[in-house]
Amino acid sequence: MHDPNAHIVILGAGHAGGTAAALLRQYDHAGPITLVGEEPIAPYQRPPLSKAWLKGEADAESLALKPLAFYAEANIDFRPSLRGVSLDRAARTVTLSDGATLAYDILILATGARPIVLPLPGKDLAGVLFLRSAADAEALKAAVRPGVRLAVVGGGYIGLEAAASARGLGAEVVVIEREDRLLARVACEQLSSFFQAYHETKGVGFVLGASVTGFVGGDGRLTGVTLTDGRTLACDAALVGVGAAPNDEIARAAGLECARGIVVDLSARTADPAIYAIGDVTHRPLPLYDRMHRLESVPNALEQAKQAACDITGRPAPASETPWFWSDQYDLKLQIAGLPFDVDRLIVRGDPAAAKFAIFHLKGDQLQAVEAVNAPPEFMAGRQFIQNRKPISPEKLADPAISMKEVGA
Amino acid sequence: MAKITYIQHNGKEHVIDVKAGLSVMEGAVKNNVPGIDADCGGACACATCHVYVDKAWQEKVGAPSAMEESMLDFAENVEPNSRLSCQIKITDDLDGLIIHMPESQH
DSSP: OOOTTOOEEEEOOSHHHHHHHHHHHHTTOOSOEEEEOSSSSOOBOSGGGGTTTTTTSSOHHHHBSSOHHHHHHTTEEEEOSOOEEEEETTTTEEEETTSOEEEOSEEEEOOOEEEOOOOOTTTTSBTEEOOSSHHHHHHHHHHOOTTOEEEEEOOSHHHHHHHHHHHHTTOEEEEEESSSSTTTTTSOHHHHHHHHHHHHHTTOEEEESOOEEEEEEETTEEEEEEETTSOEEEOSEEEEOSOEEEOOHHHHHTTOOBSSSEEOOTTSBOSSTTEEEOGGGEEEEETTTTEEEOOOSHHHHHHHHHHHHHHHTTOOOOOOOOOEEEEEETTEEEEEEEOOTTOOEEEEEEEGGGTEEEEEEEETTEEEEEEEESOHHHHHHHHHHHHHTOOOOHHHHHOTTSOHHHHHO | OEEEEEEOTTSOEEEEEEOTTSBHHHHHHTTTOTTOOOTTSSSSSSOOSEEEEOGGGHHHHOOOOHHHHHHHTTSSSOOTTEEEGGGOBOOGGGTTOEEEOOSOOO
């Protein structure tokens, strides 16, 4: 039952928290809403930080989810530069980093994830950078200039997007990846080799199968990274993008069930009826794949913000969505739908040499995931096939002369 | 600056002054006009900012790019005047533009 006067506290003002606050007002929640954010600025979009924003094609105003004035107009008490440090579920209060205690009727945990810091010598040198927040992006942007040598530690999406943008700005870029291929955790081998070859044509260097053993410097400033193979790579800045860990500590400490993040159901509820969790911090059900998983993506943050806002305001649960992701590098638009669980067959459609193709991941005659490079029809149709669990003919799928509409007919 | 009228599927109108340089999508999202989701924030990656350009404005707004067109091809309830609103940049010439919204973006 929706209590229209409930005080809703949202901890975390990223894409998930900011969207939940706006949706609650859109869904006519009349009671007080307090939105607590660790950063000094109002909710904004992170994806452009490694792309358009880094290249100077987007400004702070265009990154903002809503203009700052929105929060006052919508009667949302936005409190920047604060985070929750503890949670008392019995008293229904959270204690904030300034010592203040905030009472809630409903709490939404939207605390996100943080970049993993490698516990290596020299990790605190100036010039060792991360990319999560707008402040991180400012530091990276200031460091990336023509001729600067940038070492990217970690060949995942963040690292590759930053590498592409940094090349565009004239920096020298070397990507160091521990695995023997890029995107090892998130993409298939064909896609890895395609991206590596494409980056190489743009002048990016790669060191694969080697880990960083430390950061070296002089006068507190980074001058190089040392590798497991004994080499030292000279560089002026290093961007470390080796994954993220969920900020689930206060939930764990308060006894909420956590796995790879805070465990929630398809309405973003935790086991405590007064507490929801949304976004990167959650370990959530994936009904299409019959398992639990932690997703780091904007579409996931938006979907769960909607699930929580609907549940809180007594609306019907929104339809469950196929997870999807995107990445822009150079003139490549990568769009991914689904997750490649339990796959027994891969089908490539189109021509990787022409930078226009898609890789379909099948389990029997069912599509589990599609990775599409400059191929929107394959992405859009693939997303629908995954969602509606329709059996697909692998032969038709492999033939680019048969349109995606016909494949699905 | 251009005055844009956004008309929700239920008929509710929102008249918003949008700065030149922003997109039709940004004009709606930043002013809390419901009906345009824009999940990808304007990267032409998701087709959740689908709108119908009022017929009187179709010519002035112009046609979608090939990339946008192939995204639209697979959106729901597409009409000849369908566009992805993240791909329509506001100029002073579009002062008075009328945009109609579909029932749902998902």
